[in-house]
Amino acid sequence: MTVDLSIASLLWMYALILVPVAIFFYLQLGIIRDTLFALIRMTAQLFLVGFYLKYVFQLNNPLVSLLWVALMLVVANLSILNKAGLKRSVFFWRLLAGVAGSTLLAGGWFILVVIRPEPIYDARYMVPIIGMILGNCLRSNVLSLERFYSGIRKNENEFTTYLMLGANLHEAVRPYLRDAIKAAVNPSVATMATMGIVSLPGMMTGQILGGAMPMEAIKYQIGIMICIFTAMVVAALVNIQLSLSVAFDDHQRLQQDIFQ
Incomplete structure (x- = not known):
């Protein structure tokens, strides 16, 4: 059984945030307000989600669980577009298809x-597993899309040269695609290489704290990491490919009005 955290315990945890806030103040980084706002928003969102998931798990209704998964996918897609600096009106449906497809493929x-599990739609498995995969896909897609389009914009002359030498669009973007995929997956490769020695992953730690045997938790962690990594790579590749048709005009020129 896990130790229940009291309100006093949570307040002690909030006190720890004073350390980075003091560092930000000393260095005059100008992000104290954003940090505190993010902390308050995180707290409110997690408590609201906690109350909601309590009833989702109690109902254990596949339709309710799927609606929650759909909401997570939409919010994650909007976050990807905002952080990658891409216009929602241009990329929303294409990126949603890529994120949803890769996440549901790996999670499924x-x-x-x-x-x-029994039943197969058990919300206690469906919602957390999809959430873990989706959270990692979000980060990898932000990295890959931002690196891909910033690479082309910074090396516009090089990109144009590829086209002038006879390359088609897919051939011309390949160097930037490769760089973007590597940027998206390298952190996860490093994490997997040191997992268990340098760090204990969240799912495994949570299961152990919840009373699961270490070997059982380890097997779950290995499985979810493989699913996460697969979904990340597929989503990064598919979303870049799906975005090409609207990001470039008929003359293979990158359209500047697609960026926020």
């Missing part, structure tokens, strides 16, 4: 093929 494989 883990739930339907690997763990096979």
Whole structure:
């Protein structure tokens, strides 16, 4: 059983935030307000989600669970577009298809093929697993899209030269695509290489704190990491490919009005 945190315990945790706030103040970084706002927003969102998920798990209704997953996908997609600096009106549906497809593919494989809970739509498995995969896809897509389009914009002459030498659009963007995918997956490769020695991952730690045996938690963690990594790579590649048709005009020129 996990130790229940009292209100006093939470207040002690909030006191710890004074350390980075003091550092920000000393260095005059100008991000104290944003940090405190993010902390308050995180707290409010997590408590609201906690109350909602309590009833989602109690109902254990597949339609309710799928609606929650759909909401997560939409919010994640909007966050990707905002952080990557791309216009929602241009990319929303294309990127939503890529994120949803890769997340549901990996999550569905883990739930339907690997763990096979009873019932198969058990919200206690569906919602957290999809959430973990989606959270990592969000970060990788922001990195890949931002690196891809910033690379082309910074090396416009090089990109144009590829086209002038006879390359088609897909051939011309390949160097920037490769760089973007590597940027998106390198942090996860480093994390997997040191997992268990340098750090204990969140899912494994949570299960152990919840009373699961370490070997059982380890097997779950290995499975979810493989699913996360697969979804990240697929989403990064698919979303860049899906975005090409609206990002470039008929003459293979990058359209500047697609950026925020």
